Amino acid sequence: MEEVKAYIESGVLELYVLGEVSHAERLEVEAMALKHPAIKAELEEIERSMELFAEEHEIEPSPELRNRILNSMVTNLADDRTFRSKHTETEDAPVVPMRTSESSSFYKYAFAACLALLLVSSIALYNVYNQLQDSKGQILALNAQKTQYAKTVNLQSDELEIYRGNYKMIKLPGTGKTPKAWMMLAWSPVKKHVMIDMANLNLPANDAAHQYQLWAIVDGKPVDLGVFDAKPDSATVMKIMKSVDKPQAFAVTLEPKGGSVNPTMANMTVIATI
Structure with a gap:
């Protein structure tokens, strides 16, 4: 059967x-x-x-x-x-x-009815696909806006933290080698946090093979606080560096990209005592 x-x-x-x-x-x-x-x-x-x-x-x-x-x-x-x-x-x-x-x-x-049904289904699927693509684009745009908004909120939060009085604003003037250079950083004696004010930065531009490195002088010895580039960054107005306790001074040297274990004294750009 x-x-x-x-x-x-x-x-x-x-x-x-x-x-x-x-x-x-x-x-x-x-x-x-x-x-x-x-x-x-x-x-x-x-x-x-x-x-x-x-x-x-x-x-x-x-x-x-x-x-x-x-x-x-x-x-x-x-x-x-x-x-x-x-x-x-x-x-x-x-x-x-x-x-x-x-x-x-x-x-x-x-057969003609089947073809008509297939045509209608194809058009419907095409419209659904276009709608999905539009929705995907809208979602990506919203995510980008959300990310930018979060960055803005974080920046404002950092700025508010500085102005609450927990941070000391320190200006680092240029050395004899770079007399016109200067920069501003914020340091909290309580929280031991250090931030560079990227909006108030006047250092010679570094090339792709080099970066500036921030140092703290603690008990007469240099302590690495991280590297940065001398260019404005709208997404990072206040760049957070490594924390440090009881520094006597801050200094910046130009080092190979990624930083060095010890500072190159001949390439010191700015320095300030506390």
Whole structure:
């Protein structure tokens, strides 16, 4: 029964009724119909369904299409509509035509309906895709605004922290090598935090191979507080450096990119005692 069911669901019976099968396939269908009453009954049901559809919609096929369908229909040889048990091996064997069927028109309209549905679905999917892309762009823009807002809030928070009185503003003037250089930094004796005021910075521009390094002099020894570049940064008005306790002075030297273990005294740019 599974074989019969699979054969019926394969679609070959509909193609047989439409005359869209080869000679070998036609012989196979007729043999299967003789062997299995369920297949024969399915063929008859397909034929009746197509006729009812054609009559309901009053569809008149062209003479060429009508002859094509008639020549491919199952032949009636008896009142019980049994199939011929033997067939000639030639394609030109005479066929006794059955009643006229409008089945091919049914498939034409069904195919057209499928194409229309596919077109509508494609347009809908395209519109949904565009909407998703627009939404994605809006989300990215909102995230960027959120990030910028967070940076602004952090900067304002840093500035407020300075003006609360916990920080001392210290100006570092230039050395004899760079007399016009200067910078401002904030240091909290309580929290031991150090921040460079990047908006109040006047140092010679450093190249890509070098960076400025901030030092604190503690008990006569230099302590590394981190590196920075001498350029305005709107996203970091107050650059947070490493913390330090009880510094006697602050100084800045120009070092290879990434900083040095010990300061290069010949490249000292600014310095200030506390």
